[in-house]
Amino acid sequence: xxxxxxxxxxxxxxxxxxxxxxxxxxxxxxxxxxxxxxxxxxxxxxxxxxxxxxxxxxxxxxxxxxxxxxxxxxxxxxxxxxxxxxxxxxxxxxxxxxxxxxxxxxxxxxxxxxxxxxxxxxxxxxxxxxxxxxxxxxxxxxxxxxxxxxxxxxxxxxxxxxxxxxxxxxxxxxxxxxxxxxxxxxxxxxxxxxxxxxxxxxxxxxxxxxxxxxxxxxxxxxxxxxxxxxx
Amino acid sequence: xxxxxxxxxxxxxxxxxxxxxxxxxxxxxxxxxxxxxxxxxxxxxxxxxxxxxxxxxxxxxxxxxxxxxxxxxxxxxxxxxxxxx
Numbered sequence: 001x002x003x004x005x006x007x008x009x010x011x012x013x014x015x016x017x018x019x020x021x022x023x024x025x026x027x028x029x030x031x032x033x034x035x036x037x038x039x040x041x042x043x044x045x046x047x048x049x050x051x052x053x054x055x056x057x058x059x060x061x062x063x064x065x066x067x068x069x070x071x072x073x074x075x076x077x078x079x080x081x082x083x084x085x086x087x088x089x090x091x092x093x094x095x096x097x098x099x100x101x102x103x104x105x106x107x108x109x110x111x112x113x114x115x116x117x118x119x120x121x122x123x124x125x126x127x128x129x130x131x132x133x134x135x136x137x138x139x140x141x142x143x144x145x146x147x148x149x150x151x152x153x154x155x156x157x158x159x160x161x162x163x164x165x166x167x168x169x170x171x172x173x174x175x176x177x178x179x180x181x182x183x184x185x186x187x188x189x190x191x192x193x194x195x196x197x198x199x200x201x202x203x204x205x206x207x208x209x210x211x212x213x214x215x216x217x218x219x220x221x222x223x224x225x226x227x228x229x230x231x
Numbered sequence: 232x233x234x235x236x237x238x239x240x241x242x243x244x245x246x247x248x249x250x251x252x253x254x255x256x257x258x259x260x261x262x263x264x265x266x267x268x269x270x271x272x273x274x275x276x277x278x279x280x281x282x283x284x285x286x287x288x289x290x291x292x293x294x295x296x297x298x299x300x301x302x303x304x305x306x307x308x309x310x311x312x313x314x315x316x
Contacts, residue, residue, distance in 0.1 A: 057302055064299070093302065100304040103250045147247060147305055181248065 001026045001227045004041045006071075006087075008033045008062045013048035013084065013204060020204040021045070024220040026227075033065035042227045043080040044071055046087030048140070048202060058101065058143045059089035068094055080124050080223060081196045085141055088188075088198030097191055097198045098156070099148035105181025109142040113213070114179050114201055116187055117167040119160070123190055124226035125197045126163055128218035134171060135164075135215035137201040139179060144200040146182035146189075153183055164188035164199055232281045235288040238312040241301045242273030275311075276300055285313045 003021045005028050007014045014030075021028035029041065033051075038044060051062035062068070068090075075081045075096055083091040091097045104110055113136050118129040129135075148156065156162055164187040168177040173185040180200070188199030203216025243249040249271050256270040278295070282288035292310045301308040 056300070060299065060302065092304075098304075100302050102248070102305055105248065105250050107250050107254050145248070145250070149304070181250070 001042045001224060002029050002040055003027065003223075004029050004031045004038055004044045006031050006033065006044065006046050006067055008049070008051035008065060008090075010051045010053055011047045011049035011086070013086075013202065016202075016204040017045045017047050017084070020207055020216075020220050023207055024217070024224045026220075026224055031067055033062065033067050035067055036070060038067075038070045038074045038079075041074070041079070043082070043223055044074055046071075046081070046083040046090055048085030048087060051086055051090065054086075054143070057093065059086060059091075059093040062086075062090045063094040072096065075191075075196050078193065078195050080226070082125065082219070082223070083196075083198040084202060084204065085139075085144075085200055088200055089143060091196060091198045096196050097189060098152045099146055099189070101143050101200070102145045102147055103143055104141070104145050104179070109140070110144070110179045111138075111140040112179065113137065114139045114187070115167050115169065115177065116164045116201060117171055117173075119162050119165060120190075123163065123194050123197070123222075125190065125219055125222055127226060128222040132171065134167065135206070136213045137203055137206045137216050138213075139201040141180070141200055144180040144182065146180075146186040146200075148183065156186075156189060157184065159192060161189050161192065162186055163190050163197060164201070232283060234279065234281055234316045235285065236312075236314045236316045237278040237280070237288060237292045237310065239276040239278065239292055239296060239300060240273055240309045240311045241276065241296070241306050242308075243271055244305055244307050247305050273306075279316065285315065289313050
């Protein structure tokens with residue numbers, strides 16, 4: 001299973017993603033932002049970081065990288081695409097996911113563990129989780145405050161497109177559990193077709209119990225098992 | 232062809248939370264400007280370019296805003312000034 005890991009100027013989680021793909025038995029393949037072509041790839045990952053220094057808006061310049069045209073074609077053909085942190089911001093700027101990520105309500109760069117609740121398990125990104133499962137996963141961002149207009153928000157909620165929410169220890173979506181001010185405590189969403197996912201927290205930094213948490217592992221095992229040939 | 236200086240203003244859309252504006256508002260109040268009711272923070276972007284006319288320069292600037300300079304989900308834009316230089 002070949003998984004393209006994109007690198008933009010300023011990406012800094014690309015090696016973590018590369019390692020995560022290897023750890024779950026996939027074959028990671030580097031793709032520089034100026035490369036073209038995703039033929040033969042089974043999935044595409046957009047890493048976290050600070051592409052183009054977050055100038056103008058986070059992800060606003062990276063979305064015009066040459067490789068992004070191929071990512072759009074790949075997504076339109078139904079190929080699975082995951083954007084984490086800055087990758088999520090790029091997917092929103094590119095219009096592959098709805099909404100936008102603005103400055104955290106705190107105005108601070110938040111770097112901490114957060115608790116997430118898994119909202120859906122019938123997607124290629126979450127099939128190895130239990131519905132309602134709580135995950136402890138690190139986050140690290142300054143622009144993670146998810147915003148969308150009311151119509152978009154209603155559609156996200158109505159069609160069940162929210163995959164992860166920030167919650168407290170009891171699993172409740174409280175204001176205190178919300179690290180950045182995101183509407184409805186949204187931490188991750190999927191497109192209506194179910195093949196493009198974006199999330200702000202970093203599952204690729206929660207792959208080993210020895211290093212604090214392995215709660216992110218199932219994002220990658222879900223993806224691999226969905227791509228593995230049946231039987 | 233003439234040379235134009237263009238000023239573009241990009242501001243958070245009404246109803247969109249503006250954490251920077253809120254923080255500055257709070258700070259101004261603490262400094263004694265208690266009459267301040269609201270603060271919103273945007274960006275001014277200055278572009279210089281050659282164009283056939285002021286109208287052409289303006290319409291190019293609007294196209295830039297739609298494609299790159301503003302995010303329609305969270306921001307409004309205005310081509311505030313087009314000045315022949």
